[in-house]
Amino acid sequence: MARPTPLQAFSGVPKGTAQNDETPANGEKMTGAQALVRALEDLGVKDVFGIPGGAILPVYDAIKEDTKFRFVLARHEQAAGHAAEGYAVATGRCGVCIVTSGPAATNLVTAIADANMDSIPMIAITGQVGVNAIGTDAFQEADTVGITYPVTKHSYLVTSAQDVPRVVAEAYYIATTGRPGPVVIDLTKTAQTGEMYYTWPQRLVLPGYNPTTEAHGRMLENAAKLFTQSFRPVLYVGGGATRSHASKQIKELADLTGAPVVTTLNARGIIPDSDPKMLGMLGMHGTVAATGAVQRCDLLVAIGARFDDRVTGKLSAFAPTARVIHIDIDPAEIGKNRSVDVPIVGDVATVLDALIPEIRKAQNEYGIHDLKPWWDALNKFRTDYPMSYDRPEDQPTDGTLSPQWVVSQLSKSADPNTIWVSGVGQHQMWASQLVDFEKPNHWISSGGLGTMGYGLPAALGAMVGSQRDHDGSYPVWLIDGDGSFQMTSEELAAATIDGVPVKVAILNNSVYGMVRQWQTLFYGQHYSATILHDGEPDADDAPGESGYVNVPDFVKLAEAYGCVGLRATTKEEALDAIKKANEINDRTVVIDFRVWKDAMVWPMVPAGASNDTVAYREGVHPLDNSEKASEETLSSEGF
Amino acid sequence: MASSTSQSNAKRHTLSVLVENRPGVLARIAGLFARRSFNIDSLTVSPTERPEISRLTVTAHVEQEPLEQIIKQLNKLLHVLKIVELDPDTTVERELVLIKVAADVQNRSDVLELVRMFRAHVIDVNTESLTIEATGSQGKIDALMDLLQHYGVIELVRSGAVAVTRGPKALSDKVVGSEITGR
Known part of the structure; x- marks a missing residue:
């Protein structure tokens, strides 16, 4: 056997290693493509998303009537990826998508990056040209593994059919354990068509992968002691707690310590919004109570959260008086942005199960501080600065609907089992602020990467999950924006043809609302390239200044795809449309709500500014009364 | 690669990284340095006494905090088996x-x-x-x-x-078994 050379480290394709020397004595003879399908079946994968193409055809040929998983055909590879993400979040299982080489793989990169940022378990299988064609600029060839290095947890280039089941088993294990994330399997045509001997289960060979799940005992003691010393504790809960299914433990910890809970965007619903300890989301568009709690606390307990800039604002001014306990399964997150007093590496649920008895012990030993003054201050924030949009300046001036009112109505009338999905933009913030979240894993949104167009395909994936786990009885409501929706609206075809009915509320303000909000506040109301002409308030009567009306007409678009399209311009129409949409469960419903384009997301911390400058409304700064706060605009560090 | 970071408390550090000898490993590691904007002075790859393991020696002028972060990020790469910062006194x-x-x-x-x-x-x-x-x-x-x-x-x-440490021990002692050859 030729020895691999050190410089092989440069090359994408193994050379010289005689991989097929040993003939497995047993195992069923089949092709690599068949082995891929069989391995997915043996892993218990039930639903797969994707689009076929030249370099992945053998795999699609191996998907047959009796294949044990359902295949859902997307209309764009990015959407196939987002659908797999939505499915993964809704079900807690690994999302799987299969696409072809080259452009399909590059289309999928956005979804892979999104899954990487939000730690979503996903296996992305891409076709690749034959081994001998690699590096020749062959038709539809792209260096998928090379392109995706920075945005995956791990990736494989499979050159031999015999490797297929082991690689699939390893990929699944890597994607779903430790800090979850996307794993790419780039499957050469050589590996798909080659013959191999299939055996299951496979022995995983992962010497460099040992995620820590259990906490170090000493650290737990230290953390418990800090709890007993604190007068103003806060639990800052992030998406890691959702991924770890730790809502029971979070609730128990909050009840035991009396500490308030604030969450990031991804952890909305980790404990019910109706729980009195829940202060809501913190950060750039968080509640005053949540942001205020973190800024004033003396003990910050970060649980599966990563101190993102949208949460911290100006890092040096974030929670300035707090000691920090950081619980995270990824050691690299600890100390990355904020130095930590007690680092705890481990799975959130496992760590909290071990931490809670330690705290109880410490409380017995050292006693419990009275948190009443702390709660008095927080409750004052809550009553003085509630998360509502009832003030006069929040009301539309052009006769359109208030988008925040629409979201509140959607939340009020929806089935309690509803899975909420959003795109990215103003509507996403309103949804996270105003939807009443009572259950974990019922909120699906692109947090870290902020991918516009995430909504519809993710909703599709979530509904496939609902159909799998709940017989479709958990409805899926997508709250989307007109800009975000247009990025992936082609997936209405998949929703109709594959029988995946979702409910879509488009908050149509005819502009890129979030960008417009920044232009209003920080760029002198110069509305550069943010006007969309897809929902002018007077669109039904006469064309506006541009001469364009309703491009596109979302009602007609929905109907063109075989969906139900509704338009709502008044409150009566809106309530009526919501009622109809809640009653229709066999087809996708799209509601075009015409909303006010100058509606704002409040509260707001300008990007890069200290959280202390949070504005409840323009000029109202609850945490900092000095004049400096209102002068705070976008800093040069802000993005 | 030649330019060193001009940070105030930057000291010269030498890292020894044991990796699986597999295609693309160097690309992953070099890419990690680049995207975390980590400047390295030199990087050397060579085979080791065990054919399935390669050894990287990295030198860089950095402060302690970015160094710790880059070690943690390197550890997240599945092909990385062991990372040691070599102490100049015993190296x-x-x-x-x-x-x-x-x-x-x-x-x-x-x-x-x-x-x-x-x-x-x-x-x-x-x-x-x-x-x-x-x-x-x-x-x-x-x-x-x-x-x-x-x-x-x-x-x-x-x-x-x-670089190697003084004394009779090998870095790869800490990488147990012949697990890697199982592929």
Whole structure:
């Protein structure tokens, strides 16, 4: 056997290693493509998303009537990826998508990056040209593994059919354990068509992968002691707690310590919004109570959260008086942005199960501080600065609907089992602020990467999950924006043809609302390239200044795809449309709500500014009364 | 790769990284340095006493905090088996340099004197040039190069540092079993 050379480290394709020397004595003879399908079946994968193409055809040929998983055909590879993400979040299982080489793989990169940022378990299988064609600029060839290095947890280039089941088993294990994330399997045509001997289960060979799940005992003691010393504790809960299914433990910890809970965007619903300890989301568009709690606390307990800039604002001014306990399964997150007093590496649920008895012990030993003054201050924030949009300046001036009112109505009338999905933009913030979240894993949104167009395909994936786990009885409501929706609206075809009915509320303000909000506040109301002409308030009567009306007409678009399209311009129409949409469960419903384009997301911390400058409304700064706060605009560090 | 970070408390650090000897590993590691904007001074890859393991030696001028972060990020790569920051007090470190000096009949003997003092070797002679091979720690190589500069350096190539700890133990002792060959 030729020895691999050190410089092989440069090359994408193994050379010289005689991989097929040993003939497995047993195992069923089949092709690599068949082995891929069989391995997915043996892993218990039930639903797969994707689009076929030249370099992945053998795999699609191996998907047959009796294949044990359902295949859902997307209309764009990015959407196939987002659908797999939505499915993964809704079900807690690994999302799987299969696409072809080259452009399909590059289309999928956005979804892979999104899954990487939000730690979503996903296996992305891409076709690749034959081994001998690699590096020749062959038709539809792209260096998928090379392109995706920075945005995956791990990736494989499979050159031999015999490797297929082991690689699939390893990929699944890597994607779903430790800090979850996307794993790419780039499957050469050589590996798909080659013959191999299939055996299951496979022995995983992962010497460099040992995620820590259990906490170090000493650290737990230290953390418990800090709890007993604190007068103003806060639990800052992030998406890691959702991924770890730790809502029971979070609730128990909050009840035991009396500490308030604030969450990031991804952890909305980790404990019910109706729980009195829940202060809501913190950060750039968080509640005053949540942001205020973190800024004033003396003990910050970060649980599966990563101190993102949208949460911290100006890092040096974030929670300035707090000691920090950081619980995270990824050691690299600890100390990355904020130095930590007690680092705890481990799975959130496992760590909290071990931490809670330690705290109880410490409380017995050292006693419990009275948190009443702390709660008095927080409750004052809550009553003085509630998360509502009832003030006069929040009301539309052009006769359109208030988008925040629409979201509140959607939340009020929806089935309690509803899975909420959003795109990215103003509507996403309103949804996270105003939807009443009572259950974990019922909120699906692109947090870290902020991918516009995430909504519809993710909703599709979530509904496939609902159909799998709940017989479709958990409805899926997508709250989307007109800009975000247009990025992936082609997936209405998949929703109709594959029988995946979702409910879509488009908050149509005819502009890129979030960008417009920044232009209003920080760029002198110069509305550069943010006007969309897809929902002018007077669109039904006469064309506006541009001469364009309703491009596109979302009602007609929905109907063109075989969906139900509704338009709502008044409150009566809106309530009526919501009622109809809640009653229709066999087809996708799209509601075009015409909303006010100058509606704002409040509260707001300008990007890069200290959280202390949070504005409840323009000029109202609850945490900092000095004049400096209102002068705070976008800093040069802000993005 | 040559430029070092000009941070205030930056010290020179040497990392030894054991990785699986597999295609694309170096690309993953180099990419990680680049996207976390981590400046490295030198990087050397070589096979080890175990054919399934390669060893990277990385030197960089950095402060403690970014260094810790990059070690943690490296640890997240599945092909990385072991990372050790080598303590200069218990480490033997060497670099290799080949220098082509413009030395003619007039000053050749001066250059040869330097070569002798630095225990370097002449590996090629020409009427207009001398090519010198020198090995040693970074400081020694720097000193030699400073002195040769005076005569006119025509061409220069320098390897990254390689380093091992003193004493009888091997870094790869900590990587147990022959798990890797199972592929």
